[in-house]
Amino acid sequence: MIPQHDTDRTVADTTRARLEDAALELFTRHGYEAVTASQIAAAAGVTERTFFCHFATKLESLLGDSDDRAEHFTVLLRAQPPELGPLQALLAAIAAEEADNPTSPDDLLRRRIILTTPSLADDVRAFESSFERTIAEWLGERTGRSPADYEVAVVAAALVACRRVVVNTWDASGGTESLVDLAGRALDAIDVRL
Numbered sequence: 691m692i693p694q695h696d697t698d699r700t701v702a703d704t705t706r707a708r709l710e711d712a713a714l715e716l717f718t719r720h721g722y723e724a725v726t727a728s729q730i731a732a733a734a735g736v737t738e739r740t741f742f743c744h745f746a747t748k749l750e751s752l753l754g755d756s757d758d759r760a761e762h763f764t765v766l767l768r769a770q771p772p773e774l775g776p777l778q779a780l781l782a783a784i785a786a787e788e789a790d791n792p793t794s795p796d797d798l799l800r801r802r803i804i805l806t807t808p809s810l811a812d813d814v815r816a817f818e819s820s821f822e823r824t825i826a827e828w829l830g831e832r833t834g835r836s837p838a839d840y841e842v843a844v845v846a847a848a849l850v851a852c853r854r855v856v857v858n859t860w861d862a863s864g865g866t867e868s869l870v871d872l873a874g875r876a877l878d879a880i881d882v883r884l
Contacts, residue, residue, distance in 0.1 A: 725748065749810070798865040848880055
């Protein structure tokens with residue numbers, strides 16, 4: 691017999707997935723701004739209250755499990771062996787993340803919705819700033835320097851810019867190019883002194 695809390699989790703996970711699928715479909719069809727949480731809930735066959743039990747905002751329904759994926763990536767990054775240089779460790783973490791959570795057509799749709807919705811620009815900048823801080827903290831730990839060290843901060847910013855170019859190139863290819871190969875090419879293209 692399945693314990694009740696496991697059954698509850700399965701139902702909640704299924705409901706959340708239905709809401710994410712409905713949101714992505716509606717955002718793709720009508721545009722992010724034109725869709726309401728109530729419409730997403732109706733399309734998923736649940737109440738608006740149920741929507742807000744799973745997501746604080748409709749943006750969260752678009753982003754799916756991006757917070758979990760970001761946290762998982764940070765764990766992978768910190769798990770890289772110390773004998774790897776920073777760029778090799780970063781690339782190994784990217785490859786591990788892609789192996790654990792391969793990019794999907796839905797990831798491509800999410801990205802396109804985000805890039806074509808001007809009201810989400812601040813959210814994109816906030817994500818990139820947070821990611822840059824994470825990279826600077828990791829580089830600081832890895833090199834024994836402060837995350838605020840000038841060179842650490844410059845490299846962290848450059849790596850976030852590389853990520854943007856990699857993802858934009860992947861998007862332009864329709865998701866056909868390998869993110870790991872693109873990341874490897876981007877990291878090869880920059881010269882880092884750490």
